[in-house]
Amino acid sequence: MSDQDTHLVLQRLLRLRDRREPLVAQIAEWVGAGIIEGRLEPGQDLNSVELSRRFDTSRTPVREALMLLEQEGLVEMKARRRPRVAAPSLADIRDIYQVRRQLLSMLAGLLVERAGDTELAELRGRVEEMRKLADAGDVDAYFWSHVQLQERMTEIVGNSTLKQILDSLALRTLMLRHLSLTRPGRLAYSVDDQERLIQACEERDGELASALIAGATVRALRAVEEQIEQDTASSRKPARKRRVTA
Secondary structure, eight states: OOHHHHHHHHHHHTTGGGOSOHHHHHHHHHHHHHHHTTSSOTTOBOOHHHHHHHTTSOHHHHHHHHHHHHHTTSEEOOTTSOOEEOOOOHHHHHHHHHHHHHHHHHHHHHHHHHOOHHHHHHHHHHHHHHHHHHHHTOHHHHHHHHHHHHHHHHHHHOOHHHHHHHHHHHHHHHHHHHHHHTSTTHHHHHHHHHHHHHHHHHTTOHHHHHHHHHHHHHHHHHHHHHHHHHHHHHHTSOOOOOOTTO
16 A cells, blocks of 8 residues: 555544644644554653744644644643544453444455445455555555555445444554564464455345454454553563664
8 A cells, every 4th residue: 555545544534624724734644653553652742843844834733733643532632731643451452343343244245245246346355455565574565555445345235324423433453453463473464364255245145244354353353352462460560661763
């Protein structure tokens, strides 16, 4: 997946086309992508001065961009404290995945009902490209391709209410979805799940498709839990401060 495709996904989810200030959108996109792809870690400070220097601007557009990301649950901004990357609790993460599992199960069932053979062939082609990315170990490209795959599925299904609800959770889950794919072996498991899902759709087995995508979501949650446990153990050791421009 190209940088342009990543740009389009974030532009849509952050509704950046509605922003009149291009610089605010640019900053929000850069910080948002950094959070989602793990370059900016949960709890990490976001220094407005450093961001202003990076984008050669005053602190006002930076603050507006961070406020936009706060509305989407990616950034925390509290009085008398430096803005920082949001760090959802494990309980919150489990709640999000519980809801997401149910929504994706519904999506898979509707996909079996509504997708035509041509559309399923398109989805099969996307998954074949994802297999190449997984084999190459390209986490970021695979991740964004997976995001695009599910977005295409929602377009094919055509249920606007379901799409709106999934979109409302999207930015809160993207960081977690990317995190799950960084675990050893997860790329291979993930693309296997996508291939089985497409096969179930091709066989017009709605119950199986729903069960497969639910199972894949549960496995993704387990990977996130394992990573959080590992990070928590590591955080007990002294760690040097990271800079937003690193």
